Amino acid sequence: MAVDLNFNYYSDSYVGYDSRGSVFPTFNLFGAIANGTGNYDFEAGVSQPLFNRAYDLRLKVAGYEYDMGNSKVYGLRSGADVTTADGVFKVSAEFGNDRLTGQYGQVGAYVNIGFQAENIVKGESPFSKPEPIFRSPRNLRQMASQPAKRNWRKPSAVIANTKCQGMPDDSQFQTPEDKACFWSGKTTMAECIARGYTVQTQTPGGSWVENYINSFPNSRTSTDDEYTRDFEPMWICASAASARMAMGTVRVFLNNPRANSVFYTTELPTLQSNSNVPEVWAYYWNSTTLTWDGPVKLK
Numbered sequence: 001m002a003v004d005l006n007f008n009y010y011s012d013s014y015v016g017y018d019s020r021g022s023v024f025p026t027f028n029l030f031g032a033i034a035n036g037t038g039n040y041d042f043e044a045g046v047s048q049p050l051f052n053r054a055y056d057l058r059l060k061v062a063g064y065e066y067d068m069g070n071s072k073v074y075g076l077r078s079g080a081d082v083t084t085a086d087g088v089f090k091v092s093a094e095f096g097n098d099r100l101t102g103q104y105g106q107v108g109a110y111v112n113i114g115f116q117a118e119n120i121v122k123g124e125s126p127f128s129k130p131e132p133i134f135r136s137p138r139n140l141r142q143m144a145s146q147p148a149k150r151n152w153r154k155p156s157a158v159i160a161n162t163k164c165q166g167m168p169d170d171s172q173f174q175t176p177e178d179k180a181c182f183w184s185g186k187t188t189m190a191e192c193i194a195r196g197y198t199v200q201t202q203t204p205g206g207s208w209v210e211n212y213i214n215s216f217p218n219s220r221t222s223t224d225d226e227y228t229r230d231f232e233p234m235w236i237c238a239s240a241a242s243a244r245m246a247m248g249t250v251r252v253f254l255n256n257p258r259a260n261s262v263f264y265t266t267e268l269p270t271l272q273s274n275s276n277v278p279e280v281w282a283y284y285w286n287s288t289t290l291t292w293d294g295p296v297k298l299k
Helices: 029-035 140-144 188-194 204-214 224-230 232-245 262-273
Strands: 002-010 039-050 055-067 072-084 089-098 102-111 181-184 250-254 280-286 291-297
Touching: 181 188, 181 232, 181 262, 188 250, 204 232, 232 262, 250 262, 262 280
Parallel strands: 181 250, 250 280
Antiparallel strands: 002 039, 039 055, 055 072, 072 089, 089 102, 280 291
């Protein structure tokens, strides 16, 4: 039997860092550590030979954290690997859970074969096998050569602005269970409130964003370009955070929303990927009868 421990730390390399005048972005690992924007995982495994050392069974459990720009997400992942003694074939099954993705699982089969192109010139086989599993010290050479097991399970719809600098933490956008209400179009926010539901601006985080934007005299009279550049990203970040923190049944009131509205591009995809939201019901404004049609189930 063998026990192994693995720790990986990684940052958002080549994404949005100061290039100091260069046309190429720089890799700023130390800056990421100092700012707390890095990501890490810690994994522990226990290995046991099977069938007279023909296979290696490894049970594993890992904890991980990754930075979401304005909050951190923590998760757990467990699983098992079965690898042939020569290290060539491996079957792996994993199961994990975190606040953003919810529960997830994956099963994979892998073939580990080296390829040396220069051997073709020498008239030799270009293929080579990896280090055998049970060579002493057991597993060390093979595991040391493996890349970091990064967790890249960030649904694209969850992050509207990958940084969201200066925004309140996600926890500031949480609403009571079964009370979250989203809206798009005129008069719809008032309908949420009238029915006793909670909208984004009624949370501490949403109130902060609204007060901040209103502190600029031209925030309501700016041109479309100014609004898109200076203010809309903050609302998109806030909307994504509200959808991430929603719990229970969610209601939505829609009055002729555009296909590229924040609701359709950010809020709805995030709600659909939120494991804490079992149902999303939408009401649509009927301008002919002046009533709300629905509800229609969106999740």
